[in-house]
Structure formats: C-alpha cells, structure tokens
C-alpha cells in the first residue's frame with residue numbers, strides 16, 4: 001500500500017472508520033490550519049505589496065532629477081547653457097533638457113491657476129535630466145555645478161527614496177520569513193494534535209497491529225484524516241482572508257503603501273496555493289508523528 | 299504449509315528486565331496439532347503466546363514463525379504473519395466504536411480483502427452471535443466477547459490459532475461451547491494452542507481429541523503426564 005498524497009485523497013471509508021472520530025483534535029487541527037492560512041494570506045499580501053513598492057521605488061531611483069537655476073535674468077540663459085553643456089559631458093546622465101515656459105506654467109498651474117504671468121516673474125529655470133545606468137555621481141556633479149554655474153542646484157529628489165526602497169525590500173523579506181514561520185508553527189501544532197490523537201488511540205492501534213495491519217495502513221488512517229482537516233481548515237481561512245483583502249479600500253496608482261496591500265492579477269492565484277500547501281505540511285507532520293509512535297510499539 | 303512446524307522454540311529464554319521468566323524452552327508446534335498450555339497464574343503463559351506471535355522477541359535462543367527467525371522479521375513481516383495466526387487475547391480488545399460485525403471482519407479490512415467477507419453471517423451463527431452483528435462491543439457479555447474474539451481470530455482462515463485463557467470468564471456451559479468450536483477447528487486441520495489453567499476443560503477436550511498438555515514449571519515447559 002503506497003502512502004502518497006493522491007492515494008490519500010481517494011475515498012476509503014473502511015480505513016477511515018477504524019480510527020474513532022476524535023472531536024477535539026479534529027477541531028484543533030482545522031482551527032490551527034484555518035488561522036495559520038488566514039495569517040499566511042496577509043503575510044503573502046504584505047510580501048507582494050512591499051515587493052511591488054520596492055520595485056517602483058527602485059525604478060524611480062534610476063529615474064529623473066531636476067536642476068533648478070536661480071540667477072539674475074541676464075545670466076539665466078548663459079547658466080542654462082553652461083549646465084546643459086556640463087551635463088552632456090557628465091558620465092551617467094542619459095539626457096538633459098531645459099523646460100520651456102509652457103511646461104513651467106503647466107507645473108505651476110495647480111497652485112497658482114492658469115493666468116500666471118510666468119514671463120514677468122523671476123522664476124528659476126528647470127532642467128530635467130534622465131539618469132543612465134549606472135547612475136551619475138551626484139556628489140561630483142554638485143561640486144562641478146557650484147564651480148561653473150553658481151545659481152544651479154541639483155534637486156536629487158530620489159535621495160529620500162533610497163531608504164524607503166530599502167525598507168520596502170526589507171519588508172518583503174520579513175513577509176517571506178513570516179510565511180516560513182507560519183509554515184513551521186502549523187507543522188508544530190499539527191504534530192502536537194496528531195501526537196495527542198495517536199496516544200488517545202493507542203488501544204485502537206494495538207488492536208489493528210494484532211489483527212495484522214501494517215504500519216502504513218495505520219499511518220494512513222491518521223494521516224488521511226489530518227490532511228483532509230488541514231485542507232478544509234486552510235481553505236476556509238484562506239477564503240475569509242482573501243475576502244478581507246479584496247474588501248480593503250483601494251487607491252489609484254499613486255496609492256500609499258497600505259492601500260496598495262492586496263493582490264494584483266495573477267497574484268490572486270498565490271493564496272489559492274495555501275490550502276494544498278497546508279495539507280502537504282499536515283501530511284508530512286502527521287506521517288512523521290505516526291511512524292514515530294508506531295516504532296515504539298511491538 | 300511449508301515446514302514441519304508452524305512455530306518452533308529453540309532454547310528460548312525470556313525476561314522482562316528482572317529475572318528470567320522462561321529458560322531453555324524448546325518446543326515445536328506441528329501442523330494440525332492441538333496443545334494446551336497450563337501453569338499457575340504468573341507462570342508466563344501469556345508471555346509464551348506473545349513470543350509465539352512475535353509481540354515479544356526472545357532474549358535468548360530462537361523463535362521461528364513459519365520457518366522464519368522472529369528476530370529477523372521486519373514490522374511488515376510481523377503484520378503478514380499475524381494474518382496467518384489468529385489470536386484470542388486474554389482481555390479481548392475490540393474497536394469499541396464499531397459494531398461487532400465490523401470488528402470481526404477487521405482482519406480482512408486491514409488486509410484489503412473485504413471482498414472475502416461473504417461467510418460472515420455463517421461464522422457469526424457458528425459462534426452463536428448471529429443476532430448481535432450490529433451490537434457495539436461494550437454492550438457484549440464476557441462470553442460474547444470471547445466468542446467474538448474467536449470469530450475475529452478465524453475469519454482469515456489462519457493456519458494457527460493461539461487462545462489465551464479463552465474461557466477465563468465464562469461459565470462451564472459457555473466454556474464447553476467454546477471448546478466445541480476449537481475442536482471443530484482442529485478437525486479442519488488448524489494448529490491450536492490454548493493457554494488455560496482450567497483442568498476440567500482440558501479433561502473434557504482430551505475425551506474428544508488427541509491433545510498434548512504442556513506445563514510451565516520452574517521457568518521451563520514440560521509435557522504434563524496423562525494423569526491430570
């Protein structure tokens with residue numbers, strides 16, 4: 001008699017019935033599997049969301065920077081030209097261009113309305129630069145700017161994002177680690193429940209041995225029961241958690257981190273893997289516990 | 299049946315950790331033989347039977363079960379040998395949550411031979427439990443349990459039947475009935491060993507068939523005289 005997962009799931013009412021139903025450990029196993037699957041869904045969502053965030057911020061790091069030039073009006077054009085020339089020879093800068101008045105107006109419009117007389121105001125000029133990869137040396141660029149165009153300030157707005165991207169990366173790792181811990185705790189709890197069921201049923205096991213049952217047969221009766229309970233419990237836990245995640249308020253693209261917590265596209269398929277994985281953990285844990293108990297019996 | 303003996307003890311010694319309980323026991327159960335095993339309570343009758351169905355392994359000497367050294371048998375080998383040895387336990391244990399009929403067919407169930415259970419009704423009638431097929435074991439009397447245990451022991455049509463004080467808690471009438479069943483099984487060619495300290499039962503049996511009587515005395519097993 002092979003003890004494989006597919007063989008386990010084939011209905012075998014006879015083998016099921018030889019072990020008496022054990023209400024308490026049954027409920028304990030289902031509850032544990034359900035609670036752990038519930039937590040695992042959120043750990044998974046956290047891990048996926050922070051992964052997306054880390055990616056977005058990391059790509060923003062390789063994105064753009066702005067150079068702002070404030071100077072007396074007569075020097076403005078010269079300095080813009082100087083900076084553009086300087087950038088064209090700076091390694092790590094893919095492209096640079098000065099924003100024209102229309103673009104500047106568009107940038108300011110949200111704050112000052114459409115009628116802003118941009119030309120009449122002593123506004124700084126903006127140069128938008130795109131970073132190549134590998135990026136430029138921002139420290140070196142600052143030094144050269146201050147030497148050649150004193151009115152130019154490098155607004156390296158990606159700077160503050162770097163620790164955020166690292167934090168998101170770290171959060172993704174922690175989410176993964178949580179998943180591992182949840183799997184470990186599930187295995188431990190199910191092993192405990194299986195051991196309790198095995199000790200409670202020692203007389204049954206003795207009778208089965210006496211009438212010629214092989215270890216695999218006895219193990220199967222227990223393993224099958226715990227695997228199916230874990231599968232059911234985890235299924236319910238996963239379902240509830242997924243509904244919870246789906247009902248989280250959602251913000252648009254620019255959405256803050258918390259509202260980005262959820263699954264996207266194929267990501268919804270990942271939590272569906274949790275019940276079979278929990279069943280697999282229960283299968284391995286119960287099988288281990290059962291064979292160990294039997295080895296101690298004649 | 300292959301060898302000249304189904305179960306053989308050669309210079310077997312056994313102790314549970316204290317002093318030796320059985321010493322230098324040499325004995326062969328030939329196919330079709332009928333043995334009684336007697337001795338005072340605590341002499342080691344149950345221990346001897348457990349050695350014979352590999353629940354215990356000898357601490358000295360060698361026990362062969364169907365010509366295989368018990369000490370060399372794997373757990374699966376032991377399980378397979380139990381399908382050829384029907385055991386009637388001293389304290390008959392059943393699965394209390396399952397009806398009598400299911401308990402009696404349990405050896406077939408665990409051997410995946412449930413298809414062979416057609417004769418169940420006949421068997422239950424034979425041991426006088428035909429009307430109790432659906433009863434749960436805890437509701438059975440001592441005598442009913444003993445007969446159910448016998449039915450379970452023989453449902454696989456084993457070569458050997460080992461019975462440990464099968465009449466221990468039965469009245470005389472019920473004991474005779476059980477003996478009749480054992481005698482019938484013996485006539486079918488089964489090898490039978492019955493541990494008992496019921497001398498009346500042994501006398502009754504010897505009037506019906508040729509049974510050898512073994513006695514455990516001073517840790518050894520001797521053939522008892524005819525003058526029981």
Ligand SMILES: Nc1ncnc2c1ncn2[C@@H]1O[C@H](COP(=O)(O)OP(=O)(O)O)[C@@H](O)[C@H]1O
Pocket residue numbers: 314319337338339340341342343344345346
């Ligand atoms: N599992 C055990 N561990 C230690 N001692 C045991 C064990 N089983 C039986 N004994 C002891 O071995 C002796 C023989 O027991 P047993 O074989 O049951 O005798 P009998 O069946 O002849 O009454 C008794 O003294 C008993 O206390």
Ligand SMILES: [Mg+2]
Pocket residue numbers: 343344345388462463
């Ligand atoms: Mg005894």
